[in-house]
Amino acid sequence: MEKPSAAAMAPQLLRNLIISALFFADKALLYLPVKWQLLDKLRFLLVSCFLFFLRSLPSVFCPDADSSKAFKFSSKNHESTDLSPTSAGGGDSGIARAISQLLSSMNEIPVSSRKYEVVRSLAERLIDENRGENSASLIDVNRRVLTASFARTLGRLEAAVERDRPRDLGEPIRYGLNRVVRVAMRAVGDGLTGKGGEEAEQWSAEKLAAEVLWLSEKMVTCGFGEEAVEKWASASSLARLALWAEPRLQGSMVQISAFLFKQVKEMGKGEGGEKDKWRLTKKKMLTSWLPLLCRASNGAEKPFLRTVEQTKLERVLEETISELKIEDQEQVLSLWLHHFTHCSSSDWPNLHASYARWCSSSRKIFLFQSK
Known part of the structure; x- marks a missing residue:
């Protein structure tokens, strides 16, 4: 086999060096976006620009593969930056990847967008069709993708509640003023970027909570609500934060x-270890x-x-x-x-x-x- 020349190896070596540098730079910012939204936007801009740069020069940097799939970026609070649809735990089948991608997109799209209901309805239809086939394999697909989506959405909900919680619980007045300032700054940022508040709505805790409820209902309908119960029962940090939520x-x-x-109340009917669990x-x-x-508060205007x-x-x-x-x-x-x-x-x-x-x-x- 003929050895590759130095000229042929140079672009590949340069590409690997750049990807490694960007990966470690991205990893260093994982825990900052929750407190500093400007850094989060800067990180997203840098990653997007670099992906566009690789995509625009495929013949130089990535001749044998789609550069948009060249690497993944992980984040504690923004799992959606993972470019692989299988990252949600959907497995290797096409139908699993399709549902995983739809559920992930549902997290990303603001509720005010007409696309939101389209994406959620399509995901619901595919899940229901899998359930209607009476196939153990398709039932397992539903279990894995819904459980993974539930865990991801629950993590985002906790991050959103943590982001908005009062830092000094003894000074609610200052907390209220801080919220006013944050809303004003967010409105200015939306005016500059032209997003019109969609980003705030996209990551709002209320939207994520509604999606957790929807996923819970789908999991129960599909026959594995115990996974949702276990994860919700284990969300003790979120439960503590909820005491100070709006x-x-x-x-x-x-x-x-x-x-x-x-x-x-329908669970734990077995014996022995299962009952103790x-x-x-x-x-x-x-x-x-x-x-x-x-x-x-049980709803001052409308009961919960x-x-x-x-x-x-x-x-x-x-x-x-x-x-x-x-x-x-x-x-x-x-x-x-x-x-x-x-x-x-x-x-x-x-x-x-x-x-x-x-x-x-x-x-x-x-x-x-x-x-």
């Missing part, structure tokens, strides 16, 4: 919690999201849940608590009592019956052990 966003997360709590998941679900249910829904959810919570071990019941009910009694704007959920039953059980155990 009322409308709190309402969205209350609705997600209410929907997934209803799925919890779901008992732990139920405890995590309660300790993570029960404080928000107690402290959410109707009275009937509140009553049904109270029953679900009582049943879920009753399935825990006695020591876990104490931990959950103590947490409930703390937040319930310290929130003056809401008297829901009222779990006094569960608390009374736990006290009665604890008394019986004490009397038995004292004999």
